[in-house]
Amino acid sequence: MKTVLAVVGAIVVLGIVVVAGGGYYVYKKGTSAVVQVSEKEIDKFILTKHPPEPVANSLHRIVNGVKLHPSMYSSVLVATALNSIQDGIVTEDKTKMLAEAAQLAEQNEIPKEQITAFAKKYQAFMSRRNYPQQSQN
Amino acid sequence: MDFLKDKFVKRVLLYAFLVCFVLLHIYVKLWTKPFFESAGNLAGQIATPFEGATLDNNKAQLASVLKGHKLVILDFWESWCGPCRLEMPEFQNLYSAYTERGVEMIGVYNSSSDESVKQSIKEYSLTFPMIHDNDGTISKSFRVEAVPTTFVIGPDLKILRSHQGMDGGLRTFIEAQLNSRVHKTR
Numbered sequence: 001m002k003t004v005l006a007v008v009g010a011i012v013v014l015g016i017v018v019v020a021g022g023g024y025y026v027y028k029k030g031t032s033a034v035v036q037v038s039e040k041e042i043d044k045f046i047l048t049k050h051p052p053e054p055v056a057n058s059l060h061r062i063v064n065g066v067k068l069h070p071s072m073y074s075s076v077l078v079a080t081a082l083n084s085i086q087d088g089i090v091t092e093d094k095t096k097m098l099a100e101a102a103q104l105a106e107q108n109e110i111p112k113e114q115i116t117a118f119a120k121k122y123q124a125f126m127s128r129r130n131y132p133q134q135s136q137n
Numbered sequence: 138m139d140f141l142k143d144k145f146v147k148r149v150l151l152y153a154f155l156v157c158f159v160l161l162h163i164y165v166k167l168w169t170k171p172f173f174e175s176a177g178n179l180a181g182q183i184a185t186p187f188e189g190a191t192l193d194n195n196k197a198q199l200a201s202v203l204k205g206h207k208l209v210i211l212d213f214w215e216s217w218c219g220p221c222r223l224e225m226p227e228f229q230n231l232y233s234a235y236t237e238r239g240v241e242m243i244g245v246y247n248s249s250s251d252e253s254v255k256q257s258i259k260e261y262s263l264t265f266p267m268i269h270d271n272d273g274t275i276s277k278s279f280r281v282e283a284v285p286t287t288f289v290i291g292p293d294l295k296i297l298r299s300h301q302g303m304d305g306g307l308r309t310f311i312e313a314q315l316n317s318r319v320h321k322t323r
Contacts, residue, residue, distance in 0.1 A: 002145055010152035017157055057217035060248060064218055067283035068302050106219040 031070045038078045039063050045085045055090055058098035065105025073110040076119065076126075077101045084125040097122045178280075179288070179296045185278040186294065189268035192251065192258075197243065197268055203292050207239035207318055208311065211288040213281045215246055216253035220303045221285040225261040231308055232265045238315055245270050289314070 042059045045051070051059075062081045066074040081101055084094050104110050104118060119126065188198045202209055212228060214221035232242045242265040246254055254267055270276055279288060279299075287307060289298040291314075298310055 002148070006145060006148040006152055009149035010156055013149065013153035014156050014160075017153075017160075060215065060217050061219060064215075064283050068220070103219070 031066075031075065034075055034078065035063065035066050035070070038066070038082055041082055042085070045088070049085075049088050049090070051090045052095070055095050055098055058095075058102040059085070061102035062098070062105045065102065065107075068106075069108055069110075071110065073112075073115045074105050076115060077105045077110075080122065080126050094125070097125055178299055178301075180299045182296050184288070184290050184294045184296050187275045187278065189245070189270060189275060191266045191268055192254065195266075197266055199243075199290070200294070202241055202243065203290065203294065205239075206241040207292060208241070208297070208314060209290045210240065210242040210307070210311070211279070211290060212242065212244050213246075213276060213279070213284050213286045213288075214244055215284050216249040216257045218284045222257065222261075224285060224303050225257065225263065227308075229261060229263050229265070231311065235311055235315070240311060240315070241265075243268060245275055247271075247273050247276050 042063055046056045046059065059081060062078050066078045081098055084097065100118060100122075104114060184199065186198070186200045188196065191197050199209070210228075210231070212221075214225075216222070228242065228244075232240075244263070244265060244267040246267065247270045251269060254269075257263070258267065268275070279286070283301055285303060286299070286301045287304045288296055288300075289307075289310065291297050297314065298307075300307070
């Protein structure tokens with residue numbers, strides 16, 4: 001009986017390991033998929049819309065930064081950049097936002113305070129327009 | 138930690154450990170290579186010989202450059218890339234310090250314009266040759282995914298070091314390689 005329970009226990013421990021490993025695998029694959037899609041979209045945008053050089057450079061820098069230091073925060077930056085270029089229009093605000101995003105993306109580790117400040121400042125360009133969550137009280 | 142003294146718990150942990158070990162072994166043997174082998178992680182492999190035109194329209198071939206040198210440093214960079222520009226002064230220092238000891242350095246860029254590269258050359262007083270990898274063939278053959286990526290190649294075309302991101306340990310590596318080569322020839 002004890003042996004059966006031991007085997008069941010082992011299976012449970014194994015299940016936890018597999019779920020954790022699977023989660024890590026999905027995270028890695030998900031990040032690389034985000035990078036691939038972003039790169040494709042950004043290349044398409046640069047080739048078809050011919051944005052000014054500072055904008056094209058910022059977009060290159062953001063994608064490159066995500067590849068060098070993939071993280072949740074850098075994914076936020078590339079997602080914001082992608083969202084902002086969807087309409088194909090380049091504005092002064094966007095140029096400024098992309099330059100700041102590029103500067104953040106090139107850092108080895110993006111500090112939480114900086115990404116929060118960025119999100120607050122440029123929430124209009126983010127897909128979740130109510131980010132950060134506003135209190136209803 | 139008293140529960141660890143229980144025979145049952147010990148047995149559970151032992152079985153779990155054994156199964157995890159076997160699974161991990163199978164995983165490492167079968168799947169890790171394609172999953173982790175990316176981002177220019179080519180150390181130990183043989184470099185694909187390439188040919189390109191430098192900014193001043195001279196031909197540069199990896200094989201012929203290697204004939205006259207002990208080591209070749211290949212730096213994939215872009216003029217728009219902040220970290221690449223940051224390490225340029227150090228690369229120029231390295232190039233100046235080690236050229237006489239048989240080290241050559243080649244910069245390779247892909248999506249930057251020739252004008253912006255010329256501007257960077259002027260800004261950092263760079264003297265090593267630059268190749269425009271127009272169609273990205275060289276970058277693809279070295280599996281470069283992001284810049285800066287640096288390679289150190291030996292005379293037998295063997296890639297001795299590959300590094301993605303800013304390479305703070307390059308000088309130490311070059312020094313160690315040159316010293317070991319001196320010892321080998323003695």
